[in-house]
Amino acid sequence: MSSSPKVFVAGATGLLGGQIVRALLDRGASVRALVRPGAGEEKKRALTELRAGGLEVAEGDITDPAERLAEAIGDATTVISAVQGGPDVVVDGQVNLARAAEKAGARRFIPSDFAFDLTKLDDGDNFMIDWRRQAAAALAGSGLDVVSVLNGAFYEVMTGFMGLIDWEQGTLSHWGDPDQPLDLTSVPDTAAYTAAVALDPAATGTLRFAGEVMSMRQFHDAVQRGSGRTLRLRHLGSADDLRAEIARRAAQTDNPFEYVALQYQWCMVTGKAKFDRLDNARYPQVTPQPLVDFVRAGATAS
Template identity: 30%
Template sequence: MKNTIVVAGATGNLGYRICRELIKKEAHVKAIVRRSSDPEKVASLRKMGVEIIEVKLFNKDELTVACKGATGVVSAVTGLRDVIINTQSELLNAAIAAGVPRFMPSDFSSDFTGIPKGENRNFDLRKEFQALLDNSPIQATSIFNGCFADILRYNTPLFDVKTKTVAYYDNKTDWQIDFTTMDDTAAFTAEAILDIITPRFLRIASFRVSPDDLVALSEQYKDKKFELVDRGSMEGFSAYNKIQRLKDPEGEEQLYPKWQQAQYLYSMFLVHHEELDNSRYPDLVWSKVENNI
């Protein structure tokens, strides 16, 4: 008998990949989509073999019907409070009402369990939902994948191809930063949601690189050795981010205002995985850093 997995956020970049990996593993996949979802993305999911469950509203009653018979629910939604707290709470309550045994929240990020409140707005929302999830009767597993590897191509201060610089803080030139590709994250997620016994947290990384490593890689793959740039102390960075947030109240309604982007960079140098769970599913092949810069 096939496992039935419900995926919320299936039309997003990560959600789509999770559906694809589950189909590869011969799971029956049901994607919850709104009526306003991009019809091309919905058609692509359907062509892949995903069952489309169209809902008018993300409320418990509609979602409970969608979750009936499922062996697991994966949330890959993105957004602010209305999504991370409200929508996910409706999905969680529906999964419980439908008798689904396992729930995976949209925690695909750095390990925010070690980040103090106020240092990253988007992580604070996930921690708030985590408290709700941990007080529920369902078995939950969160996957922490560090940063998505594609940010290495975004010209962030960490690895800026335009200025040919690599940033670091608090003398952390050898600080290992966790990166995982979306494809690797999706493949691991598919394995984990089909695994009936998983711990509360799983930590993965396609590769781990330091600012020093990035300088060496720039010389090898970008034809020029990038310059290491000391950006000061973590304490000063934290204070700067808080000031910028106070100056931009409109950013509270935006998913990635500039100060939130800076908070993500701060988080990269604040926490990293002490141990990895990559070997949990030995058939997975992990991407290499040289293919992602």
């Protein structure tokens, strides 16, 4: 039996949430995860393995009535949200979860921020970040100690979803100044830092972590070295050209998800959402993986 305070995790069937649960269990924490009744069989199977490691599971949804959610939270003292979704989940759902956490007697709430420095952005820069900023404004009035964990961009997203690398064409495309520093962290390292924060009773406010701080030119070099492939670095235009491209696409569609990857890139390549300082040194037990090793491991696995 672990003697550490219990941590409650919402979003445990997700990419980041599952890793946060794993990192907490690895550190000997007692963990309870909220799992939606409709979660698929594959996701439930993945949790079975974690259950063998001591994970408790409560069924529920963060939009459930706060009284019911408070029962699920039980005696947990810290609630971590790693949910993803629209404003019904990220704003209303997280506010509801925080209300339930307060009812249950929890002390701290770590919201599903996990991004670059959203405190430096303005409304309209990125609509998904706007929802997190709205949630933060609403949570500021709660009696909980809200601790925000920021990690820059996931390595997994920079080498995948963002659409920068075209392995068939042999190109790595980017907007803006190739020497602008960017904050980047892998999903497992973000989870390790989140677990460290959750288990650190003195952690407070906004904490910023990065596995690497590197320019697009250095990113290009690391991806080439890790993959053993030569990629032509393609400059797509300036940061202002990117802003114009986002406006052009926004005028053509009602679905902002079609250009959200460009909004994320704009926040990064302008330097607007760049961390001014890092809190890595607070948790020397976390040794983040260099990007070149991450790419090499992926290239070896495929």
